[in-house]
Amino acid sequence: DDSVSACLITKTDTNPFFVKMREGAAAKAEELGITLNSYAGKVDGDHETQVAAIETCIANGADGILLTASDTSSIVPAVQQARDAGLLVIALDTPLEPIDSADMTFATDNFLAGELIGKWAAATLGDDAANAKIAMLDLAVSQPSVGVLRDQGFMTGFGIDVKDPNRWGDEDDPRIVGHDVTAGNEEGGRRAMENLLAKDPMINVVYTINEPAAAGAYEALKSIGRENDVLIVSVDGGCPGVQNVADGVIGATSQQYPLLMASKGIEAIANWAKDGSKPEATEGKGFFDTGVALVTDQPVDGVDSIDTKEGMDLCWG
Amino acid sequence: MSGPDNYEAASADAANEIASFDTGKKGIVSRFHHALHTTPALVPLIVLLASIAIFGVLLGTRFFSPFALTLILQQVQIVGIVAAAQSLVILTAGIDLSVGAIAVISSVVMGQFSFRYGVPVEVAIVCGLAFGTMIGAVNGWLIAVMKLPPFIVTLGMWQIVLAANFLYSANETIRSQDIAEQAPMLQLMGAKFNVGGAVFTFGVVFMLVLVLVLAYVLKHTAWGRHVYAVGDDPEAAALSGVNVKKTLISVYALAGLICAFAGWALIGRIGSVSPTSGQLLNIESITAVVIGGISLFGGRGSILGTFFGALIVGVFTLGLRLLGADAQWTFLLIGALIIAAVAVDQWIRKVAA
C-alpha cells in the first residue's frame, strides 16, 4: 500500500519531554497524512522494550523510525536490522554510538546544554566561584548518557576537572559537596537536596538534571529558609521550568526543542518515503543540531542567553 | 445399653494442678524474653535504636542534631504512611503493588480538580481521597469476590492506574508557586511547626497519629482481630464466623484511602503536584513492612514494627550519605544493611526464644 507510516520510540512515556516530543510528531504526521505509532520504554533504561518496538515496526511495515535510544550502543544491531529492512532510522535527542549507526541524528548537544549553565553559574558567582559549594543532583545510579553529558558539561563550564568524561563521581575538586540521584522528579530532587544539605549546610550552587528535580531541590532549601541564597541551574526548558526561572526558583536553564526534533524527523520520513532522500547534517557536526539556548533573566557577559519571555514563547509544555 | 467403661470413672477426683516449673534465671533477662514474645515490634525497635546509636557515634552532632533527626522523619513520612496501608494488606496475607500509583493519582486528582475544573480545594481533596478509596475497593472486590490472587490484581491495577495517571494528567506538573497562591490547602500537610528546635510537619504528625490509631484498631477492635484471623488461615476464619469477603474489601479500601492521604502528604512534601513521583513506593513500603517483622504469609506482626522498619531504612540512608558514601555505594550498602537488619532481628528472636 502507498500510505506512509512512521514509528516513534521514546525512552519513557512519563517524562513530559518525551510526551511533548510525541505530540509534536503526531501533529506533524497528521498534517502530512502519515500514520504514526508511538512506543516507549517502561522506565528509564528499559532497552528491551525498545528492541521489541523496533521489531514491531519492521513487522508492521513502517517506512521509518524516530528513536530516542535508552542504550545508545546496544540498540545498534536492532537499528541495523531495521535499516536492512528498508526503514529510515533517525535518532532524536540522543545520538547512537557510533553516531552513523542511524541515518541521521536530530539532537540537542546535551554536553553543551550543561556547559552553558556551568559557565553562567561561574560567571554569576564571579570571584566566589573559587570557593563555591556545589551539589550535583543527577538522574540515576546507572549513569545514563544524558545525565553524564549534562553533568560533565556543567563541570566543564564551571571550570572543574571532570577526569573521566564518561562518568560522574570521579572528580576530586573540593568544591563538589557530593552527587545524589533524583530519578528526574520533584520527590527525588527534594530528598537528594536534603541529603546533601545534611552533609554540608553551606551549599550555594545546585546543578540539577532537569527542572522537576530543581523544583524539588528548591522545596528542600525553602524548608530551611535558604532558598534565596542558593543558585539553582537546570536543563530542559519546559514551560513550568521557564516559569520557575521567571519566578526566581531556578537561576538559569538550558532550553531544548523536542517539538522541533520530532517534526523535522517526521518530515524526513515523509521525504524518504516519497523519493528516498535522506536529511543532511548541520555543517561541521555529525548530526542535525536542533539547538540549545540558555534561559535566564540575569544574563552575564560571555554567555549568550534569552530572557524568560522569549523562553516562554519557545517552551515545549 | 452399655454404660461407660468404669475405668473412666477413676478420673473423677483428678487433681487440677498445672506444671509449675522452676523458671531458673528470673529477673531482667527472663522479663526481657517475655516482653520480646508479647511485643513483636520490640525487635525492630532495638535494631532502630542500635543503628541510631552507631551512626550517632560515627557522625556525632552532624547526625544527632534536631535537623538531621527530624529530617529522617520528613523523609520517611510518605513511605511510612504508605507502609501502614501495606501492613494492613500484608497482614491479610495479601500484597498491594498499586499503593504508589494510588497515592500519585489521588494527588493528581486533587490538583487537577482544583486547577482544571476550578472545584473548591476542600472538595477536590475529598474527591481525591474518595478516588483512592474506590481503587482500593475495586482491588478488594477482585480479590475477595472474584478470588483472584492479590499479587496479580494489584500488579494489573498498578499498571492501569499509572497509565491512567499519565494519560489524565498529560504528564503536566502543577507548580508549587501556583498551588501556594491558589489552593494552599493542598500543601497543608507540608506546613511546619517547631517543638523545641525540632521541626515537624503536619504530614509527619499525620503519620504518627495514623500508626497509633491503626495499632489501636488492630489490637482492640473486632475488625482488627478479623484482619489477623483472615491472614492467618482464611478457611478457618470463615468457618469460625468471620465475614472474610467484607473484611478483605474493607482492608483494601482502607489501604486505598490511606494511600490517598499519602498522596496529599506528597503534595505537601514536594510542593507541587507531579504525576511522576512515588514510583518506588510499592517496593519501599513492602521493605519497611518486612523489616518491621510482619510475615508476608499474613497473620503475624504489628504495625508499630512497620513504622520502625521505615525508620530503619531512613536512618541508614541518611547516615550513609553523611558518612560520605557515594550514590552507588549507598545503594549497595543499603542492600547489605537491609539483609543485616533482618538477620539481627532473627538473631535476637533466636537468642530470646
Place this chain on the structure above:
Amino acid sequence: MSGPDNYEAASADAANEIASFDTGKKGIVSRFHHALHTTPALVPLIVLLASIAIFGVLLGTRFFSPFALTLILQQVQIVGIVAAAQSLVILTAGIDLSVGAIAVISSVVMGQFSFRYGVPVEVAIVCGLAFGTMIGAVNGWLIAVMKLPPFIVTLGMWQIVLAANFLYSANETIRSQDIAEQAPMLQLMGAKFNVGGAVFTFGVVFMLVLVLVLAYVLKHTAWGRHVYAVGDDPEAAALSGVNVKKTLISVYALAGLICAFAGWALIGRIGSVSPTSGQLLNIESITAVVIGGISLFGGRGSILGTFFGALIVGVFTLGLRLLGADAQWTFLLIGALIIAAVAVDQWIRKVAA
C-alpha cells in the same frame, strides 16, 4: 489384663467395596474436567490459544506470519528463561527479586573477563555462569540456614548486585561490533536458523529445552518432589525426611545458574553487553509465573504453566503494539489483560470443579 471390647470384633468381616458413584454425564465434558484437574498447565494454555486466536482475527497475516509468531518467542526468551528460575523459587514458597540483577551481572562478567582481562571466551562464559550460581547459592544459604525471609534477602541482593554491576562495569557497554569481532561466542545464543520460514535462535531453543527438562525433573525425580514438599509445608517436609536446607540452597543456586544463562542469552539478543539491561526482569518473571498458575504460597503449579504465562504476556504485548495502541494505552491494556487472564483462568477452574 483387659482384652479388646468384643464389639470391635464385629468389624472382622467388613466389606471392602468403595463408593462407586454413577458419574452421570460421562464423555468429553467429564474427561475434560479430569484433564484440567490432573494438568494444571492446561488452563493457561487455553488462555494462550484464545488470545492468539483473537489477535489473529484482529490482525490477520500481520500477526499470523511465521515472522511475527517466532518474533514473540524471541521477545519472551529472556523473560521465559528467568521465569523458569523464578518458578523453582516460587514453588518453594520463596521469591527471587534478584533474578534480573544476576542475569545482568553474569553477562557483564562474561563480557569483562573476555575484554578487560583477555580470558578466553569459553572460560569467561563459564566464569559468568559460576558467578551467577554463586550469588544464587548465597541467597539460598541466607534463606535456608540463616532463616531470613526470601523477599528481604533477594531484595537486598538485588540492590547489592545491581550496584556492584554498575561499579564493576563502570557503566560501560561493550559494543556489539567488538564482540562480533573478538568474542563471537558470547553472541552464540543469538545465532539464528530457519525452519520452514520461521526464524529461531539458539536462545529460544535453550528456553524450550530448559522448560522441558525442568518439567521432567520436577515431576519425575525425587529432588523435584522435594521442591514441592518444601513449598507446601516446610515443617511437614522436614518431619517426613526431606533435607529442607539442602533443597532450598540447591533451588536458589540452580535459579542463579539459570539466570546466568539468561544473561548469556541476553548478550545474544541485544548483541552487546550492557549493564543497564534487564531491570524489569524480576517483576516480569513473577508476572509470568503467576499468570501461569503457580501459587505464590508455594507447592502448587507447573513450570509449563509459567512458560505459557510468559507467552500470554508476549502475545498481548506484540498484538497491542501491532494494533497501534500507544505506549500508555498499551500499559493500561496489558494491566487489564493480566487481570482478565487470571480471571478467565479462575473461571475455567470453577466451571470445571
Place this chain on the structure above:
Amino acid sequence: MEPILKGRGLVKRYGKVTALDHCDFDLMPGEILAVIGDNGAGKSTLIKAMSGAVTPDEGIVELEGQQVRFTSPIDARHAGIETVYQTLAMSPALSIADNMFMGRELRKPGFRGKVLRQLDRKKMEEIAREKLSELGLMTIQNINQAVETLSGGQRQGVAVARAAAFGSKVIILDEPTAALGVKESRRVLELIQDVKSRGIPIILISHNMPHVFEVADRIHVHRLGKRLCVVDPKDHSMSDAVAYMTGATVPDGAHAA
C-alpha cells in the same frame, strides 16, 4: 414430631470422588443423634453440607420445616447452628480468647465500646477461662497463649468449649473427643448431656462406640456416602452397629437407597 434439621437427597462430588450420594438426614428436637461410619464414609461432608461450610450439588436442607440455603457458616451460625469441625477451624496465631470469640466479640460498655469500639478483653478472657475450666482444661497455663502452641487435645477442648458456649438451636460436633484424654473426654460427654438438658439437640460424630452408646438417643449409620439406617441404641448392640457400618452385616429393612 417434625425434625428440627432435615436433609433430603444431598449429593456432593469432589471431581471423581463421591462424598455424598443422595443422602438423607433427620435431627429431632432435643435429641442427641450420633453419626457413625467408616473413615471416608462422608460424615464430615454431610455435616458440612448442613452447616453451610460446603454447598451440596443437589438436595435440600430444612431447618424447623423451612427450606434454607446456607452459603457460609456465618449464615448457619446466625440461624443458631454451632459446629465444631474436625479440622477445628482456629486461627493458629491468635490467642485462645480471641479464637473463642471470633466473629462475636464483646465490646466494652459505654463510650469506649460504642464509639471507640474497644473490645472487652478482660471479660472475654474471663469467660474463656471459665468455659475451659468446665471442660477440665485447666492444664492450659496461660489463656493468652497462641492456639498453635497448644497440644492437640487442648486445641480440641477449646473448639468444643466454643461451640457449647454459643450454640442456640443445634450443636454439631465432629469427633470432639478424638484427641482428648480420658478425663477431658468424660467432661465433654457430661457437657453434651448438659447441653441436651437445656433442650438443644446435638449431632455427634464419633468413632468411640462406648461413648456413642452412652449418650446417643438415635444412631445414624453412614456408609458409602449415604444413610444406611438409623438404629436405636436401646435395641441394638455395639457389635450390630459396627457390623452395619463396616458392611459386615446388612441391617434388616435397609433399603439400598
Place this chain on the structure above:
Amino acid sequence: MEPILKGRGLVKRYGKVTALDHCDFDLMPGEILAVIGDNGAGKSTLIKAMSGAVTPDEGIVELEGQQVRFTSPIDARHAGIETVYQTLAMSPALSIADNMFMGRELRKPGFRGKVLRQLDRKKMEEIAREKLSELGLMTIQNINQAVETLSGGQRQGVAVARAAAFGSKVIILDEPTAALGVKESRRVLELIQDVKSRGIPIILISHNMPHVFEVADRIHVHRLGKRLCVVDPKDHSMSDAVAYMTGATVPDGAHAA
C-alpha cells in the same frame, strides 16, 4: 537388659510454658511401650525430643547405649527411628504415594533411574496401595489423590502405613488411632502386634485405655512434664492407670522426681 532408647533429665521450655521437666524415659528392646497422660502433659514433646523434631534444652538421649544428638528428624530416620507425629507431617498438595515415599523415593532400574534419576512411580504406587490395603483403607478411591482431599481418618491411616513400612529400629506412634474408625483402629492394633513380632520395639501414645492395655508390655505414665511411674498392665487395672495419670491417686513408690 539395656534400654534400646533412653532419655535422662530431658527439659524443654517454650517461653513460660514447661513441656518437659527433667523427664526420664526408657524403651526396652522388642517391647511395646505405651505412653499415657493428660492433654498437655508433654507426651508429644517427649517423643519429639527423642526423634530429633525438637532439641531439648537439657538432658541426654541414648540409642543402643550410645549417646546421640539428633538435630533433625532425618538423623533419627537414618538411625532407624520412624515416627508418626500427631500433626501427621504430610504435604497436603502431594499425592498419597509421594507422601509415603518422601525422602526415600524409589528410582527406576537401569539407565533411566541411575542417569536420568527417574522415579519408579508405578512401583511406589503399588507398594502404597498394598500398605493401605493392609490397614483396610481401601475406601481411598484413588491412590493419586492429594492428601488434602482425604478425610481425617484416611490421612492418619496413610501416616501409620508409612511408619510401619519403613521403621527398622524403633517405631513411634503419637495417637495413631485418634481419628480412625473401629475397623481401621483394629487393623492398626494388629499392625502394631505384627511389627512387634518382627522384633521392632514401639512407642505408642494413646488416650484409648482398652487399646493400651490390650497391646502394651509396659505403660509409661506421664504427668506434668515428667515420668510419674511405669506400670505393668498385668499388675494394674485401667482404673489405676487413669487415676495415676489424672493425679487422682499417687502411685506407690512414685518418687516425686
